[in-house]
Structure formats: C-alpha cells, structure tokens
Amino acid sequence: MTKTIWMNGSVSVIAMIAALGSGVNAQDRVAETGDVTEVVVTGVARKANKLDTSISVSAIQVEEMQKFAPRSTAEVFRNIPGIRSESTGGEGNANIAVRGLPVASGGAKFLQLQEDGLPVMEFGDIAFGNADIFLRTDLTAGRVEAIRGGTASTLASNSPGGVINIISRTGAKEGGTLQLTQGLDFDQTRGDFEFGGALSDKIDFHIGGFYRTGEGPRRAGYTANQGGQIKANLTRKFDNGFLRLGVKYLNDKSIGYLPMPMKVTGTNGDPKWSSSPGLDAKSDTIHSVYFMQDAGLDGRNNRSVTNVRDGMAPKSLVFNGEANFELGGGWTLVDKFRFAQTEANFISPFPASVGTSSEIVSAINSAMGTAGTRLVVANGPDAGSTYAGQAMIMHTFNVRLNSLDNSANDLKLQKSFDAMGTNLSLTFGLYNSSQTINMDWVWNSYAMEVAGDNARLLNLYAGTTNLSQNGLFAYGVPVWGNCCTRHYDVQYDIVAPYVIASGEWGKLTLEASVRQDEGKARGVYAASTQMANFDVNGDGVISNPEKSVSFINYAAAKPVNYDWSYTSYSVGANYRATDNLSYFARLSKGARANADRLLFGKVRDDGSVSREDAIDFVKQTEAGVKYRKGALSLYATAFAAETEEQNFEATSQKFFDRVYEAKGVELEGAYRIGGLSLSGGATYTKAEITKDAISPASVGKRPRRQAEWVFQFTPSYRVDEVEFGANFVGTTDAYAQDDNQLVMPGYVQTNLFADYDLTPALTLSLNVNNAFDVLGVTEVEEGSIVANTTNYVRARAINGRTSTISLKYRF
Numbered sequence: 001m002t003k004t005i006w007m008n009g010s011v012s013v014i015a016m017i018a019a020l021g022s023g024v025n026a027q028d029r030v031a032e033t034g035d036v037t038e039v040v041v042t043g044v045a046r047k048a049n050k051l052d053t054s055i056s057v058s059a060i061q062v063e064e065m066q067k068f069a070p071r072s073t074a075e076v077f078r079n080i081p082g083i084r085s086e087s088t089g090g091e092g093n094a095n096i097a098v099r100g101l102p103v104a105s106g107g108a109k110f111l112q113l114q115e116d117g118l119p120v121m122e123f124g125d126i127a128f129g130n131a132d133i134f135l136r137t138d139l140t141a142g143r144v145e146a147i148r149g150g151t152a153s154t155l156a157s158n159s160p161g162g163v164i165n166i167i168s169r170t171g172a173k174e175g176g177t178l179q180l181t182q183g184l185d186f187d188q189t190r191g192d193f194e195f196g197g198a199l200s201d202k203i204d205f206h207i208g209g210f211y212r213t214g215e216g217p218r219r220a221g222y223t224a225n226q227g228g229q230i231k232a233n234l235t236r237k238f239d240n241g242f243l244r245l246g247v248k249y250l251n252d253k254s255i256g257y258l259p260m261p262m263k264v265t266g267t268n269g270d271p272k273w274s275s276s277p278g279l280d281a282k283s284d285t286i287h288s289v290y291f292m293q294d295a296g297l298d299g300r301n302n303r304s305v306t307n308v309r310d311g312m313a314p315k316s317l318v319f320n321g322e323a324n325f326e327l328g329g330g331w332t333l334v335d336k337f338r339f340a341q342t343e344a345n346f347i348s349p350f351p352a353s354v355g356t357s358s359e360i361v362s363a364i365n366s367a368m369g370t371a372g373t374r375l376v377v378a379n380g381p382d383a384g385s386t387y388a389g390q391a392m393i394m395h396t397f398n399v400r401l402n403s404l405d406n407s408a409n410d411l412k413l414q415k416s417f418d419a420m421g422t423n424l425s426l427t428f429g430l431y432n433s434s435q436t437i438n439m440d441w442v443w444n445s446y447a448m449e450v451a452g453d454n455a456r457l458l459n460l461y462a463g464t465t466n467l468s469q470n471g472l473f474a475y476g477v478p479v480w481g482n483c484c485t486r487h488y489d490v491q492y493d494i495v496a497p498y499v500i501a502s503g504e505w506g507k508l509t510l511e512a513s514v515r516q517d518e519g520k521a522r523g524v525y526a527a528s529t530q531m532a533n534f535d536v537n538g539d540g541v542i543s544n545p546e547k548s549v550s551f552i553n554y555a556a557a558k559p560v561n562y563d564w565s566y567t568s569y570s571v572g573a574n575y576r577a578t579d580n581l582s583y584f585a586r587l588s589k590g591a592r593a594n595a596d597r598l599l600f601g602k603v604r605d606d607g608s609v610s611r612e613d614a615i616d617f618v619k620q621t622e623a624g625v626k627y628r629k630g631a632l633s634l635y636a637t638a639f640a641a642e643t644e645e646q647n648f649e650a651t652s653q654k655f656f657d658r659v660y661e662a663k664g665v666e667l668e669g670a671y672r673i674g675g676l677s678l679s680g681g682a683t684y685t686k687a688e689i690t691k692d693a694i695s696p697a698s699v700g701k702r703p704r705r706q707a708e709w710v711f712q713f714t715p716s717y718r719v720d721e722v723e724f725g726a727n728f729v730g731t732t733d734a735y736a737q738d739d740n741q742l743v744m745p746g747y748v749q750t751n752l753f754a755d756y757d758l759t760p761a762l763t764l765s766l767n768v769n770n771a772f773d774v775l776g777v778t779e780v781e782e783g784s785i786v787a788n789t790t791n792y793v794r795a796r797a798i799n800g801r802t803s804t805i806s807l808k809y810r811f
Contacts, residue, residue: 042117042165043147043155045414045427045500046332051626054511054572054584055150056082056637058668061143064679067714068727069751069767071217071799073137077164078729079712081668081681082148082637083111086705086778088796090216091225091254092133092312093346095705095779096124098148098161099639100662100687101618102703105649106130110592110618112152112159115166116246116320118338118408122435122492123158123595125647128346128399129437134250134314135166139177139194140208140231142169148666149620149639153568153590154513157431157496160568160590160618161641170235170244171196171206177810181212184803188214188225207232216255217769217799221289221454222309227252241325241333248318255311256348259781259794260286261392261450267787268741273777276390276450276792282775282800284452286349286394290380291448291457294347294396296475296536299440299487301551303536306347306398306442316342332414337407344401349448351392352479354792357458360391360447364460367445367478370467370544372460375447378471380456387458390450390792395477395484400440402489408433427500437523437596438489440552445474450792467544475536476550480653482528485550488599490523490560507576515568517593521609523560525599529553560599561607564614566591585623592616600648601655616644624666631672638665642690659691660703677725680713689738698738705779707734707746716753724754731776737783742793747776749798765806773801 074087074094086095096108107125121131148162176195194208211228233246266272275281298304320338375387447458457471498515534549572586624637640663664685709732716725730748755765776798785791
C-alpha cells in the first residue's frame with residue numbers, strides 16, 4: 001500500500017472524520033446534538049434533563065467522537081471529564097479509572113462499560129478479558145453517556161465508580177452513512193456503514209458495522225489488525241410503548257501493545273525519557289515477523305501452536321432487547337436483557353527483564369540452572385552470529401479465553417403518582433446476571449533483542465551447545481517462579497433487587513435508592529506444576545527447555561465455592577434555582593465484588609474466600625452546580641471518595657490490600673457562537689493511600705499513575721462548507737509506582753481535524769492523531785532509576801503521529 005509521509009512535521013495539514021451523523025448540513029447536526037445531549041438515560045430511573053438530576057453525567061454524540069481522531073474506543077473515553085483512560089494498549093486492554101479511584105492492576109475495576117444499558121462484562125478487570133476488548137465504537141453508536149459516582153452504586157452491580165454506556169442508533173430517523181477511511185502514514189483501511197428507518201408505520205430498523213485491516217499505528221511487520229463487527233436492531237412500536245430486539249456479531253483481531261523497553265536518564269524527580277536505541281517508543285513495537293508462533297502446550301497439556309498475529313482476538317455473538325410499556329394508572333414496565341456468547345485469544349510479548357546480553361545470559365542461567373555463555377541470533381539477518389547488544393527475557397502472555405459467556409436482565413416496574421400536591425415516583429427493580437470466566441494461561445519464555453521493526457529471537461549457547469529452541473528457553477516462566485500456567489472455570493451469578501424513590505417539591509427534587517447484591521461463585525481452579533523430561537514437540541529428543549515443563553496440575557485442582565452480599569445506597573438532592581441553574585449534592589456507598597483475581601492466592605483450599613477479600617467498598621460524596629443558558633453550559637462538581645482495594649497484578653506478581661482516599665473538582669463546559677464551538681473539561685484529583693496491610697510504607701503516597709490534573713479541550717470553527725479544529729488531551733506529572741520516586745512527565749496530545757463538504761451529502765475529512773508527535777508515558781513497570789546513568793525501563797507510551805483521510809456519504 002502506498003503511504004504518504006508527513007514531511008517536517010507538517011501539522012498545517014489538519015484532519016478530521018467530522019460530523020458522522022445522518023444530517024446533511026451543519027445546522028442539522030448542531031440541532032441534533034444540542035437536543036439529545038441534554039436528555040440522559042444512564043444513571044437515572046427515567047429519562048431526565050441534565051439540570052434536573054443530582055448526578056454528574058456527560059454525553060458525547062457520535063459527531064463529537066470523531067473530532068477526537070480516536071484510534072480506539074478508549075481514546076474516546078479520554079474526553080469524558082473525570083475519566084482517566086490509559087489508552088496505550090491498542091484497540092483494547094486499556095486501564096480506565098474514574099475520579100481518583102485506583103487502577104491497582106489493569107482494566108476498569110470500579111467502572112462498568114455498557115452497551116444499551118447492560119454490561120459488556122460483569123467485571124471490568126477480568127485478567128486479559130478487559131471489557132473494552134469486546135467493545136467497538138462505529139457508526140451504529142448514537143452517543144456515549146457516562147455517569148461518575150452517584151447512582152452508579154445502585155443502578156448497576158460492581159460499578160460504584162461510574163458507568164460508560166454506548167447507546168445504539170435505532171432507526172428512528174431515516175437515512176444512512178457510508179464511509180471509507182485510509183491511513184496516510186500508517187497501514188490501515190477501514191469501511192463503515194449504517195442505515196435505518198421505517199419498515200412500516202409500526203416498525204423501525206437499524207443496521208451497521210465496520211471492517212478494517214492493516215498493520216496498525218505501530219510497525220509490527222505484519223497485518224496486525226483485521227476484522228470488524230455488524231449490529232442490527234428492530235423496534236416494534238405500540239400505542240403504549242415499544243419492543244426492541246438487537247443482535248451484534250464481533251469477530252476481530254487487533255494487536256495488543258504491552259510495555260516495552262525505554263531509556264531514562266537524569267534523576268527520579270527530573271527524568272529524561274527517550275526511546276531505546278533502535279526501538280522507537282512512539283512508532284515501534286516488540287512484535288516481529290521473526291516471532292509469529294508460540295509453540296508449547298495448551299490448556300489440556302497437549303501440544304499446541306499459537307499464532308502471535310491473533311493478538312487480542314474476540315469473537316462475540318450478542319442478543320439484546322428492551323421492552324418499554326405504559327401499563328396505565330401511572331405504572332410503567334421496562335425490561336432490558338442481553339446474552340453474549342463470547343470467547344477470545346490474547347497473546348502479546350511482555351519484557352520480563354531488560355539488560356545487556358551478558359546480564360540476560362546470567363538471568364536465564366539463574367532461573368534455569370544452566371551454564372550458558374552467550375546469546376546467538378536465532379533467526380533473521382545474521383542468524384548464527386553472536387549477539388552483543390541490548391536484550392530482554394520475553395514472556396508470552398498467551399491466554400485462551402475459552403468462554404466469557406455472560407447474560408444480564410434488568411427489570412423495572414415504575415409508578416408515578418401525586419400525593420398531597422407532590423409528584424412522587426417509585427421504581428422497583430430486579431437485576432440478574434451470570435458471568436462465566438473460563439481460561440487457560442500457557443506462557444513461555446524467550447530471549448529477544450531490543451529492537452523495533454522486526455526484532456530477532458536469540459538462542460542461549462554454552463560454548464557451541466544450543467540450550468534453546470528458536471529463542472525459547474523455557475516452557476513456562478521460571479524467572480517468575482513458573483507462576484503462570486493455570487486453568488480456571490468459574491461462573492459468577494448475581495441477583496440484585498433495588499428500589500428508587502424520588503419526589504418533587506417545587507424546585508427541589510429528592511431521590512434515594514438502595515440495592516442489595518447477592519452473588520455466588522462456583523467452579524474449579526488448577527495451578528501449575530513442573531513435569532520433568534517431557535517431549536513437548538514430539539521429536540523423540542529431550543531438549544534443554546523440555547527438562548522441566550510447566551503443566552496445569554489438574555490432579556490437584558481446587559474448588560471455587562463462595563458467596564457474597566452487600567448493600568449499596570445513594571441519596572441525592574437537586575435544587576432547580578432557575579430555568580438555567582441548579583445545585584445538587586449526593587452521598588453514596590457502593591461496592592465491587594472481586595472475581596477471578598482472587599484465584600491468584602486468596603481462595604482457600606475449600607473454595608471459600610474471606611469477606612474482606614471478596615468485596616471492596618467505595619464511599620462517595622459529591623456536590624455541584626449546573627448552568628446552561630442558550631449556547632453556554634457549565635458544570636462543576638466537588639467530590640470525595642474512600643475506596644477499599646484488594647487485587648493482584650500478574651506482571652509484578654504482587655498482591656494489594658489497601659484503602660485509598662481521593663478528593664477533587666471536576667469541570668465541564670461548552671460554548672457555541674456563530675461558527676465557533678468550544679467544549680472541554682478538567683479534573684483535579686488529590687489522592688493518597690491511607691492504609692496498606694501488605695506494604696505500610698506506601699501509606700501517605702499518591703497512587704501510581706494518578707496525575708493531579710487531567711484535562712481535555714476541543715475548539716472548532718465552521719465557515720461555509722469547511723470545519724476545522726483541534727482536540728487537546730493532557731495530564732500533569734504522575735508517579736510510575738506507589739513509592740513515589742520515578743516521575744512520568746505530564747504531556748499534552750494534540751489531535752487536529754478538518755472536513756470539507758463537497759456536497760450537502762458528501763464530506764471529505766482528514767485527521768491527525770498526536771499531531772506534534774509528543775512522547776507521553778502512561779505506564780511503567782519500574783518505580784525508580786539510578787541517578788545520572790543510562791537506565792532501561794519497561795513502559796507504555798502513546799502512539800506517535802498518525803493521519804487518515806476519509807470520504808463519507810450520507811443518504
């Protein structure tokens with residue numbers, strides 16, 4: 001594919017896939033956005049105007065999403081105030097937090113990602129099964145709504161921090177869109193479509209999806225992203241309501257970026273970050289054409305070969321629906337259901353250690369009990385020659401997600417009535433869900449050079465004797481004590497009744513809600529054991545890596561058999577002082593039931609779990625002011641939270657048992673005058689660890705990767721057929737780890753966009769993601785460096801500059 005290279009950082013060529021709606025001109029698009037954004041459905045018992053709710057809720061229209069020049073769903077989430085989205089994992093595997101609530105390991109533990117009001121995954125931090133791996137934004141999305149704190153504790157399970165809900169188009173407005181997007185300076189081609197309208201007076205439909213293929217924003221050396229999804233729904237309208245049925249099929253492969261070596265000099269407090277020689281932190285990856293297969297054992301201890309090109313490979317067939325009927329006498333019935341048949345593979349290389357060739361030889365010898373003397377290039381150019389550069393021990397995070405099937409049903413029965421001149425509303429709800437987590441971890445160990453653009457594997461030699469097999473020196477991960485060969489198959493079932501009551505007394509609205517979660521976990525867990533002299537590859541010879549092979553020890557499998565229960569509540573008040581101004585306050589307590597991460601060492605031999613390990617509580621208070629008049633809207637919320645956290649991190653092999661406190665202010669605003677549009681937000685968070693049962697020295701420290709300020713700002717201007725602007729996303733300094741030594745510098749990422757309406761229905765768009773090619777570090781495995789020397793750490797950074805051009809036709 002021919003690629004256009006931007007010369008001299010020519011950021012004057014600005015970009016955008018702008019305004020993806022079904023409107024055919026700018027005025028129509030603005031009107032649609034303004035009308036819909038002010039009415040929210042997430043975090044409320046009924047549809048409500050934002051100024052009438054005692055919660056912090058934001059909405060992003062699909063037209064706005066494209067202005068952010070996103071390369072993944074998580075990059076859309078970065079533009080929601082209060083949300084910290086570390087979107088450096090590719091098109092999935094992001095770490096997402098809200099309002100200072102911690103990300104002690106990975107995923108989105110206290111935040112739930114939803115589609116049309118029900119969870120993509122019941123638990124947001126399933127190991128290697130993060131919810132965003134199974135979530136894609138395309139033209140079928142009408143808008144994204146996000147609630148922070150508040151009723152997230154009582155209107156959903158396991159999400160006390162907040163809910164991000166992607167709401168699908170329904171075909172209520174007839175029309176469609178065709179769009180083709182081409183990468184200019186990176187390899188990607190993507191086609192999107194959506195179409196909807198009326199089949200009859202009583203039936204609406206909508207269908208859409210996307211397909212894309214390419215290497216992706218980093219040089220992997222092969223087609224790393226390939227696949228797509230299709231979604232459809234059908235709505236039958238009745239005189240007293242509607243019935244909607246939907247289906248989604250996702251079949252995708254996308255590369256997963258894990259930390260890779262970076263160079264750091266200077267001091268912990270004033271570090272100088274740069275790329276490792278030959279490995280560009282912004283545009284390279286340690287994926288390589290010289291490492292395409294991971295041969296070893298599968299989850300049944302049989303020989304297996306995994307295609308590394310699969311990356312994150314979800315397959316999910318989803319059926320969902322909603323019934324919404326007015327029953328008469330002030331009663332309303334609302335029922336939503338979702339069933340997902342889901343599986344996936346996850347494979348990506350992770351650098352367990354980085355050093356000189358002699359240091360890596362020593363580390364392998366120490367772990368394996370070998371007497372290796374040198375590293376030799378295993379494949380690619382100069383194969384067979386002695387290697388003397390920077391090298392790493394690389395673990396394959398090879399995980400087979402055999403089943404992440406899940407189902408959920410949320411039934412609400414609502415009653416509105418007047419009592420003594422007051423409008424009262426009662427909601428009785430019942431939530432049921434089931435989440436299966438069935439997966440196998442089959443990790444292996446390799447030696448690899450530190451290089452981008454196709455790194456080579458390295459063999460360990462003792463003199464002239466090869467102790468490796470094409471770079472592989474162990475079936476398992478002996479550097480980490482062979483921790484990570486395992487199988488588990490557990491089903492988590494939840495029943496949660498809840499009640500919501502609200503009343504209006506003139507300008508004052510009061511609301512209270514309570515939820516009782518009852519859950520159980522049933523299943524089996526099998527850890528690893530070492531098998532001596534096992535012929536993995538079946539060649540009749542026991543090679544050095546086959547002298548001790550990690551097996552899943554099914555003979556010593558243990559049960560998982562525990563229950564949990566907790567009560568959540570939320571109480572809020574909203575005072576609508578004028579048509580344009582309201583004040584609100586809220587007190588909430590919610591919880592998160594811990595799931596598969598307890599299996600790393602917290603489940604007792606009889607399958608039980610202590611209550612303090614099974615549940616983490618979150619207490620929150622918030623108060624704010626909301627103002628909207630004409631084209632100006634301003635929202636400010638002060639918040640405070642106390643969070644319990646029990647967790648396990650696979651990459652560091654560490655447990656966490658802590659309490660955190662966070663307080664701060666969340667700001668959001670928008671203004672439009674003529675062709676000029678401004679929108680943005682900022683969140684100030686002061687967070688600290690207040691208790692630590694395992695590492696008391698962490699008390700008083702700021703949680704890792706938590707910046708004091710996270711902000712976003714999007715100005716745009718439209719004149720006649722042209723709209724252009726920028727999206728700025730930034731963060732101030734944060735600490736790499738909880739010991740608060742090594743600093744990750746703050747940065748501002750600039751995304752530029754522009755579109756030109758060739759006709760009222762045909763638009764040519766350009767966008768540039770990270771236009772100034774800044775280096776932004778979001779995650780670091782190491783917590784400190786040696787001052788004034790050259791250090792190599794393992795880190796994840798934002799992608800460098802990438803640009804696309806799109807042609808969109810609306811009909």
